[in-house]
Amino acid sequence: MxxxxxxxxxxxxxxxxxxxxxxxxxxxxxxxxxxxxxxxxxxxxxxxxxxxxxxxxxxxxxxxxxxxxxxxxxxxxxxxxxxxxxxxxxxxxxxxxxxxxxxxxxxxxxxxxxxxxxxxAAFGLSEPGAGSDTSNIQTAYQKQADGFLLNGVKKWITFAQIADLYVIVARGANGITAFLVERNTPGLRIQPLDGILGTRASLLAEIHLTDCLIPAENVLGREGWGLQQIVNTALDNGRYSVACGSLGIARACLEDSIQYTRNRNLFGSLLKDHQLTKQKITNMVTEVKAASLLCLNAGYLRDKKDPDSIIQTTLAKYYASRIANTIASDAVQLHGAMGCHDSLSIQRYFRDAKVMEIIEGSTEIQQILIADHSVASLSSIL
Structure with missing residues (x-):
């Protein structure tokens, strides 16, 4: 490489x-x-x-x-x-x-x-009772002579408030299937959500589907293969994006912390010269560098269409989202009270970082995937 x-x-x-x-x-x-x-x-x-x-x-x-x-x-x-x-x-x-x-x-x-x-476009997978457990999807479809009838509720759907096209994942007699659903479909209603911890400007919403008739040509992938084809592909793509975005948060916290400690006086000396500050900055730099290499490796393998790119993307998302949280927490600590105030971006990074550990597969789901893959084929990861 x-x-x-x-x-x-x-x-x-x-x-x-x-x-x-x-x-x-x-x-x-x-x-x-x-x-x-x-x-x-x-x-x-x-x-x-x-x-x-x-x-x-x-x-x-x-x-x-x-x-x-x-x-x-x-x-x-x-x-x-x-x-x-x-x-x-x-x-x-x-x-x-x-x-x-x-x-x-x-x-x-x-x-x-x-x-x-x-x-x-937005992706409608999560439901009130189905997040990490995609097998618990309750949104249902029924085959009709002129298409498919969809009923159910999707929740926590990013940018659903303004999207024009939704991929909706639903369960039917032939298994879980994905559909392309347009915003103007009769029976589709959008309910905005607020009060989220982080990524507050991402226009979350619930999607309510009541007898939405979807034409047969709007089935995405094969009927009954919604998890194997659509969801797995989408989450793999999304994890790479989130991994690199988490790296961006971590880098922001590091750069802002270095700038702040260069100018902040504490007990007669600059904050950057305190030993504990040096320790935090060192850890931040090391973690950002490691996350950067994991993301670069994942991107390189994805470009090669290497089968190992899937687990390497999972590894990058797992590590980058975790270190974004660690670094954001240390950045708040270094900034003190200013790190808790919305006049600076640090508090926003702190809140956004926590969301990164949940979306596109939680940290715990990544741990299961990585551990299981390691037991089966450690060499494909290392």
């Missing part, structure tokens, strides 16, 4: 960081307080091609590699995790899954719209 980024990847990194620093970071705390990112920002993301980075050029995307996609998620996650959440659900969970499993007609219809940001 070559750890050196290509010239194009380095240039893209500078582009993404510049965008995040100028168009996003100065306003991210306001978005957090308001509980929404503005449509103008989504338009800027679309104009940059960030909503279709990995979608092939033939569908209007930028057709970039997975390492570059990780670079984008780290940069956006460094500035605003809510905005990174849009990229995750719109691109990773939905667009890339349609690219992998959609019919030619589905790809031709939806991928240009998603790549250009003309339409926004």
């Amino acid at each position: 070559n750890l050196e980024l290509t010239a194009d990847q380095k240039a893209f990194r500078e582009e993404c960081r510049h965008f995040a620093q100028t168009a996003l970071q100065p306003y991210a705390n306001d978005y957090d307080k308001q509980g929404a990112i503005p449509r103008e920002l989504i338009g800027q993301l679309a104009a940059q091609g960030y909503l279709g980075v990995t979608i092939p050029a033939e569908y209007g995307g930028r057709g970039m590699d997975q390492v570059s996609y990780g670079i984008l998620n780290e940069a956006i996650g460094r500035a605003c995790s809510s905005t990174r959440s849009l990229i995750t659900v719109h691109s990773s969970l939905t667009a890339e899954t349609i690219l992998r499993w959609g019919t030619k007609e589905q790809k031709d219809k939806w991928l240009p719209l998603l790549a250009q940001g003309t339409k926004l």
Whole structure:
């Protein structure tokens, strides 16, 4: 594996960081307080091609590699995790899954719209009684002569408040199946959710489906293969995005902490010169570097379409989300009272980091997957 980024990847990194620093970071705390990112920002993301980075050029995307996609998620996650959440659900969970499993007609219809940001997408998996336990999905579908009838409730669906297209996972006589459901479908109702701990601007909602008639051509993948094809693909894509976004949070906490300790006087000397501060900074740097290498490794293997990329992506998500929490906690501690006040971003990073350990498979689910895989084939991880 070559750890050196290509010239194009380095240039893209500078582009993404510049965008995040100028168009996003100065306003991210306001978005957090308001509980929404503005449509103008989504338009800027679309104009940059960030909503279709990995979608092939033939569908209007930028057709970039997975390492570059990780670079984008780290940069956006460094500035605003809510905005990174849009990229995750719109691109990773939905667009890339349609690219992998959609019919030619589905790809031709939806991928240009998603790549250009003309339409926004969300992924409807979680329910009031089904989060990590996807086998407990209660949303149901019944086959009809003219399609499928969907009934049920999806909860905690990121950007469902403004999405135009939803992937809805439901259970029926032939097993769990995924459907492409448009926002204007009769019987579909969106109920906004607030009060979330972190990623407060990610426009969460419940999706209520009451006798929603979905045409047969809107089945995504094979009927009855919703978990094996759609959910597993989407979560694998999403974990990579979240891993890199978690790395962005960790890097933000590290950089902000170094800047703060350079200027804060404590007991007659700068905070950076205190031994315990040096210990915290050292741990932060080491953990950010390790997470960076795990994310880069996952992206490299994903570009090669290596079968081991799935477990390596899981490993990257597990580690990066955990160290984001550790580093965010230390950053709050180093900032003292200022770290607890919403005039600085540190408290937002702290709250957002905790969400990273829950979404796209909780830390505990990752532990089960990694341990089971290690017992079966340790060499594929190490």
